[in-house]
Amino acid sequence: MRKIDKGMEPPSLTRFKHSNKTSRYQDLPPDERRLVRASCISEQYGLCAYCCQSITIDDAHNEHIEAQDHAPNRTLDFSNIVASCQRPHQCGHGRGTRVLPLTPLMGECESELKFYLSGLVEGKTERAKVSIQTLNLGHTEQSNKGLVGKRKAMVDALMFSQSVLPEDLQFEDEEFLSLLLEDLKVPDAAQCLQPFSPVLVNVIQQFLAQP
Numbered sequence: 001m002r003k004i005d006k007g008m009e010p011p012s013l014t015r016f017k018h019s020n021k022t023s024r025y026q027d028l029p030p031d032e033r034r035l036v037r038a039s040c041i042s043e044q045y046g047l048c049a050y051c052c053q054s055i056t057i058d059d060a061h062n063e064h065i066e067a068q069d070h071a072p073n074r075t076l077d078f079s080n081i082v083a084s085c086q087r088p089h090q091c092g093h094g095r096g097t098r099v100l101p102l103t104p105l106m107g108e109c110e111s112e113l114k115f116y117l118s119g120l121v122e123g124k125t126e127r128a129k130v131s132i133q134t135l136n137l138g139h140t141e142q143s144n145k146g147l148v149g150k151r152k153a154m155v156d157a158l159m160f161s162q163s164v165l166p167e168d169l170q171f172e173d174e175e176f177l178s179l180l181l182e183d184l185k186v187p188d189a190a191q192c193l194q195p196f197s198p199v200l201v202n203v204i205q206q207f208l209a210q211p
Helices: 011-019 030-043 091-095 126-135 145-161 166-171 174-184 197-209
Strands: 060-064 081-085 113-115 121-123
Touching: 011 030, 030 060, 030 081, 060 091, 081 091, 091 126, 113 197, 121 126, 145 166, 145 197, 166 197, 174 197
Parallel strands: none
Antiparallel strands: 060 081, 113 121
């Protein structure tokens, strides 16, 4: 996960809520839902709110952090909506309506998850462990082999693009790692981050934190 800073809701959503004061998300027309999703994807720099793979309007869905069944008064609250990928049994489609104790709206989501170059992820706190398993983010290879493999391949590709081999990462000097870290945090010309780049950011931060 990468911390998401929610911005202003789309003007069209504001107008809809003013004209339909008793409506819920289920009443929102498809075109309006796409506009909401486009806004979410933009502020997420093109990444899924949970697994951080690349998404587009057509291969993502609007995901309520507080499930609609649990918070019916927040179904049209833009601050409660993020964009999630469409992978079955993962992220929004894996979680269903279960409560997430750690969400991408919390800054701690970047420090309480620990990623490995193998593609696996580990929760450093109990709430992180629960959220990882609820979203099926690959705490074991058996739980989500596809995501673990894809995450490892993309992280390896990101490192190769910087002329770094995974096995040599630990031998790079601190200055180089700091520069690489900053580069990974900068969106491209289309205002998108590289898929799974927050994963490599997490790994590099671990190396930098070592004594």
